[in-house]
Amino acid sequence: xxxxxxxxxxxxxxLGEGAWHDTLRELEARLVNSANFFKGGLVxxxxxxxxxxxxxxxxxxxxxxxxEVRLGALITQDAGTAAAAxxxxxxxxxxxxxxxxxxRRTAVAAVRATEGVxxxxxxxxxxxxxxxxxxxxxxxxxRRRVRSGQVLRHPGHIVVIGDVNPGxxxxxxxxxxxxxxxxxxxxxxxxxxxxxxVGALVMQPSTLRIADTQLIQTGKERRRDAxxxxxxxxxxxxxxxxxxxx
Amino acid sequence: xxxTVITITSGKGGVGKTTTAANLGCALALRGQKVVIxxxxxxxxxxxxxxxLENRIVYDAVDxxxxxxxxxxxxIRDKRAPELxxxxxxQTRDKTAxxxxxxxxxxxxxxPDFDFIIVDSPAGIEQGFETCLAPADRCLVVTNPxxxxxxxxxxxxxxxxxxxxxxxxxxxINRLSAARVKxxxxxxxxxxxxxxxxxxxxVVPEDESILSSTNKGVPVALGGKGAAAVAxxxxxxxxxxxxxxxxxxxxxxxxxxxxxxx
Ligand SMILES: Nc1ncnc2c1ncn2[C@@H]1O[C@H](COP(=O)(O)OP(=O)(O)OP(=O)(O)O)[C@@H](O)[C@H]1O
Ligand SMILES: [Mg+2]
Numbered sequence: 001x002x003x004x005x006x007x008x009x010x011x012x013x014x015l016g017e018g019a020w021h022d023t024l025r026e027l028e029a030r031l032v033n034s035a036n037f038f039k040g041g042l043v044x045x046x047x048x049x050x051x052x053x054x055x056x057x058x059x060x061x062x063x064x065x066x067x068e069v070r071l072g073a074l075i076t077q078d079a080g081t082a083a084a085a086x087x088x089x090x091x092x093x094x095x096x097x098x099x100x101x102x103x104r105r106t107a108v109a110a111v112r113a114t115e116g117v118x119x120x121x122x123x124x125x126x127x128x129x130x131x132x133x134x135x136x137x138x139x140x141x142x143r144r145r146v147r148s149g150q151v152l153r154h155p156g157h158i159v160v161i162g163d164v165n166p167g168x169x170x171x172x173x174x175x176x177x178x179x180x181x182x183x184x185x186x187x188x189x190x191x192x193x194x195x196x197x198v199g200a201l202v203m204q205p206s207t208l209r210i211a212d213t214q215l216i217q218t219g220k221e222r223r224r225d226a227x228x229x230x231x232x233x234x235x236x237x238x239x240x241x242x243x244x245x246x
Numbered sequence: 247x248x249x250t251v252i253t254i255t256s257g258k259g260g261v262g263k264t265t266t267a268a269n270l271g272c273a274l275a276l277r278g279q280k281v282v283i284x285x286x287x288x289x290x291x292x293x294x295x296x297x298x299l300e301n302r303i304v305y306d307a308v309d310x311x312x313x314x315x316x317x318x319x320x321x322i323r324d325k326r327a328p329e330l331x332x333x334x335x336x337q338t339r340d341k342t343a344x345x346x347x348x349x350x351x352x353x354x355x356x357x358p359d360f361d362f363i364i365v366d367s368p369a370g371i372e373q374g375f376e377t378c379l380a381p382a383d384r385c386l387v388v389t390n391p392x393x394x395x396x397x398x399x400x401x402x403x404x405x406x407x408x409x410x411x412x413x414x415x416x417x418x419i420n421r422l423s424a425a426r427v428k429x430x431x432x433x434x435x436x437x438x439x440x441x442x443x444x445x446x447x448x449v450v451p452e453d454e455s456i457l458s459s460t461n462k463g464v465p466v467a468l469g470g471k472g473a474a475a476v477a478x479x480x481x482x483x484x485x486x487x488x489x490x491x492x493x494x495x496x497x498x499x500x501x502x503x504x505x506x507x508x
Contacts, residue, residue, distance in 0.1 A: 148404065163443075
């Protein structure tokens with residue numbers, strides 16, 4: 001069983017028990033299935049108590065990099081494995097960017113997306129987002145403008161309060177909600193959830209995907225679609241409708 | 247005296263960074279400010295040509311950083327203004343001759359003796375950009391009114407915002423032509439402002455005199471009367487803290503045609 005979580009600095013992939021060869025096979029299958037979700041990401045691997053040699057870790061790193069994923073950290077309970085990881089330059093935590101900007105961030109979970117790399121929030125452990133309560137689901141809130149070249153990536157939901165500029169990218173395992181103008185690209189359900197939605201106050205995405213379905217844009221809708229819209233997958237592909245309570 | 251370090255950057259190449267650096271340096275110096283312009287574009291050596299000072303270079307910034315000369319020897323005095331200096335870049339291909347730490351240390355050394363240190367960055371967002379950004383107290387992002395330039399500026403502004411150091415960032419829209427905005431083959435000031443949501447410190451029009459002044463090595467801000475010269479001197483005044491409105495309401499001039507939609 002492989003579990004994927006969102007970290008402030010990137011993604012955490014928790015690998016299950018079992019022979020390393022099989023584990024890597026399973027990881028590869030996940031990477032194949034959700035290539036777009038992982039592409040360009042920074043990952044910490046949690047290998048539990050497994051005893052691994054530097055070669056084993058290097059194989060995982062090569063596998064990840066063949067999907068354009070960077071391995072940035074290795075979390076292990078085994079001293080020998082930790083030493084092997086260190087010999088490859090891998091510590092137990094993802095490098096926090098050298099540049100947190102506290103002034104621009106809100107206390108809840110404001111997120112700064114520099115290539116999806118998030119600094120540790122003061123007072124929170126560097127390696128986890130808070131667990132959801134009472135059946136809610138996990139996600140991040142970014143309260144700012146997401147600019148060209150910036151990537152927000154999370155296995156849960158992504159909520160942006162602000163505009164998403166052309167050239168910016170949102171990639172969520174769950175839903176994407178933009179309380180602002182969505183002009184960049186958005187991929188919801190990027191881990192395979194076809195029930196995910198994308199909502200925006202102004203819906204003008206450069207590309208929009210839900211799970212494996214891509215929105216086909218004719219070019220005409222871009223001007224007409226003023227006002228809140230929501231995108232969902234139906235039998236014919238992605239349908240965009242006016243956002244209202246039903 | 248404690249200089250303000252202003253880094254001129256853009257992302258996209260050829261949008262007018264060097265022209266802006268030279269002209270703002272001149273405009274500030276003509277207003278009595280003590281100014282040094284640093285060419286941060288290693289290997290290309292453009293600024294000294296635009297300034298018409300290429301024949302005066304004996305030592306450059308890299309010579310100083312690597313201990314081959316004194317700082318005073320590398321500072322080229324431009325006699326067309328009371329206190330204007332150029333620190334040229336090396337023609338070396340070795341771009342590691344400068345890095346963020348060395349550039350910051352260099353600027354710190356200059357700070358006590360100047361009012362403004364203007365750093366002209368290379369195109370792109372790689373090492374040279376990081377080097378020039380490091381010492382900056384404020385940034386001027388130069389953008390042309392076209393989609394690709396605005397996109398790159400957006401990226402650069404995002405990178406500037408992601409740094410720990412809080413910097414004031416302003417936008418200079420360069421090469422705007424009112425006629426072409428009207429014909430809709432150019433983005434308007436409002437369009438650009440909407441995407442970048444960054445305050446505009448000046449709009450420099452497309453101006454033919456820029457090209458000939460570049461060829462002559464005499465920046466238009468040194469006494470030129472054209473629209474660009476006026477724009478540079480207004481930006482200089484704003485940098486000095488003067489409140490110069492962006493839209494002169496009665497003049498019926500260029501800016502009013504640009505902004506006066508109501
Ligand atoms: N306002 C203007 N009106 C007309 N021409 C201009 C204007 N500003 C710049 N130019 C011209 O555009 C060209 C590029 O300008 P400049 O060298 O300053 O750009 P740059 O951003 O420094 O380029 P690089 O990225 O290569 O360093 C030059 O030929 C210059 O004369
Ligand atoms: Mg230049």
